[in-house]
Amino acid sequence: MCGADIVNAAGLSDIAQRFDEASGYDTAARIQKRCAMELADRIRRIFCGKSPKRILEFGCGTGFLTAELVRLFPHAEIVATDIAPGMIRRAQSRLHVPNVRFEVMDAQRPKPDGRFDLICSSLCLQWFTDRALGLARLASQLSAAGRLMVTTLARGSFDEWRKACDTERVPCGFPTYPEPDALASDWPVNGHGKWDVVDLRDTPADGMTFLRELRDIGATTPALHSRSAGIALRRVIRRFDSTMSGVTYKIAFGDFERHIPKGVFVTGTDTGVGKTLTSACLVRAWHANYWKPLQTGLAEEDGDAPTVRSLARLSDNRMSPSAYALQAPLSPLAAAEMERITIDPARFSLPSCSDTTPLVVEGAGGLLVPVTDDWMLIDLIALYGMPVVLVARSGLGTINHTLLSIEALRARAIPIAGVVLNGAPNPGNRAMIERFGHVRILAEIPLLPSLTAEVIDERAQFMPPPDSIFGPDATLSTSNSEIA
Numbered sequence: 001m002c003g004a005d006i007v008n009a010a011g012l013s014d015i016a017q018r019f020d021e022a023s024g025y026d027t028a029a030r031i032q033k034r035c036a037m038e039l040a041d042r043i044r045r046i047f048c049g050k051s052p053k054r055i056l057e058f059g060c061g062t063g064f065l066t067a068e069l070v071r072l073f074p075h076a077e078i079v080a081t082d083i084a085p086g087m088i089r090r091a092q093s094r095l096h097v098p099n100v101r102f103e104v105m106d107a108q109r110p111k112p113d114g115r116f117d118l119i120c121s122s123l124c125l126q127w128f129t130d131r132a133l134g135l136a137r138l139a140s141q142l143s144a145a146g147r148l149m150v151t152t153l154a155r156g157s158f159d160e161w162r163k164a165c166d167t168e169r170v171p172c173g174f175p176t177y178p179e180p181d182a183l184a185s186d187w188p189v190n191g192h193g194k195w196d197v198v199d200l201r202d203t204p205a206d207g208m209t210f211l212r213e214l215r216d217i218g219a220t221t222p223a224l225h226s227r228s229a230g231i232a233l234r235r236v237i238r239r240f241d242s243t244m245s246g247v248t249y250k251i252a253f254g255d256f257e258r259h260i261p262k263g264v265f266v267t268g269t270d271t272g273v274g275k276t277l278t279s280a281c282l283v284r285a286w287h288a289n290y291w292k293p294l295q296t297g298l299a300e301e302d303g304d305a306p307t308v309r310s311l312a313r314l315s316d317n318r319m320s321p322s323a324y325a326l327q328a329p330l331s332p333l334a335a336a337e338m339e340r341i342t343i344d345p346a347r348f349s350l351p352s353c354s355d356t357t358p359l360v361v362e363g364a365g366g367l368l369v370p371v372t373d374d375w376m377l378i379d380l381i382a383l384y385g386m387p388v389v390l391v392a393r394s395g396l397g398t399i400n401h402t403l404l405s406i407e408a409l410r411a412r413a414i415p416i417a418g419v420v421l422n423g424a425p426n427p428g429n430r431a432m433i434e435r436f437g438h439v440r441i442l443a444e445i446p447l448l449p450s451l452t453a454e455v456i457d458e459r460a461q462f463m464p465p466p467d468s469i470f471g472p473d474a475t476l477s478t479s480n481s482e483i484a
């Protein structure tokens, strides 16, 4: 049950309130139970004997799937969430096990909570108002090869009811559920997903029972029970009862696996801090490809890609065009608004890269730079999951900026490869950042007399070897305690 929309006096969204009041859920939810069991069996087969360490379930309802997860993975840490507090209370009353933590959460805005090896949900996704964005946010919390496994309603669900409504020329009141192709296009860009649709038949006693049971599970939509629909509804029920023998649920089973490409995301404590310079050095040192997904300020400059191409002597086939190339020297959101463009953050597919050719991605400005009304640059970094190279000035003021940036990255469990200090060497600041940031200083770039390809050739020799970032003994900083 998900989907923050209109919020009532109790602070519950409209959808949350309906599920909060769905008192008869368990008895009416025959299909929900069958879906949860089938999804659990698919999860069992995918993990075949191995147990995910951390599991996030969203839209847990009264805990059908949660109970199966506990049975399958008794030693996993399970975080079971739902947008409706009433559902959480019922699930908690059903499941008293130490390895399950129940939380009220809107799955469309999942709160950062580390990495999960499995994120799963049964019959909740259909309540998302923006499925692609919601899935991208959830997939950002998957571990390196983590799985996102869900069920949702697909086109053709309740067609028997729709036909009765069409015959009686009455609006059917159900949303138009997506075709499998539409579902497929909503998979996040940080991995590979597939869907398959299974028909589940349900045989409620009659049309009135069908509607009442939908209400009992909180799954109805306002149009079905508005006053004015009363008379017309009785005609539809008569039509349904006289022509139909049951209801089909087209259940789409989704299975998505995260893939973290071999590369780094170069971000900084600020704009103008040396991200492009560092990117050019890394590209040169690693023979890497380069991408600048979000470029602004083209009214005043050529942009970072041409700069990296020239400084790192990069051929065109080693670069990809920016997803958005904007004129104003502003944040991507502000620059896009000036051009009446809406940035779609869930569709930034990474350019191809390979194990032999890593990818260097450069951000725009610092971490909390707005890209859309509810998507920051740091969310893009979390989505890709690549280790971060944080570029910071070397001089006074950098300790605060750098530790704040590290704190923001840690809060989202984004791995940090290390910090590049740019400017006149400052051993004191370096020591403070290492000591309080628990990060490696990957390189120090002094003030350079000029920026040429020859200077970059020379500086590239001081960059860390790729194996120290991507190899089996890579030391990425993932927590304040130590360099993992």
Ligand SMILES: Nc1ncnc2c1ncn2[C@@H]1O[C@H](COP(=O)(O)OP(=O)(O)OP(=O)(O)O)[C@@H](O)[C@H]1O
Binding pocket: 268, 270, 271, 272, 273, 274, 275, 276, 277, 278, 304, 363, 364, 365, 366, 422, 423, 445, 446, 447, 448, 449, 450, 451
């Ligand atoms: N160590 C250095 N020595 C000399 N010039 C430098 C040095 N570092 C950066 N610069 C210059 O400072 C300016 C900003 O550097 P750069 O473009 O790399 O910053 P950035 O973080 O990529 O900025 P943006 O946020 O716009 O992408 C550039 O003109 C660059 O040539």
Ligand SMILES: C[C@H](N)[C@H](N)CCCCCC(=O)O
Binding pocket: 271, 272, 295, 296, 297, 328, 329, 330, 331, 332, 364, 365, 366, 368, 369
């Ligand atoms: C224009 C500039 N060079 C970058 N491309 C964009 C920097 C955005 C910074 C937003 C901010 O933190 O105030």
Ligand SMILES: [Mg+2]
Binding pocket: 275, 276, 277, 304, 362
């Ligand atoms: Mg730059």
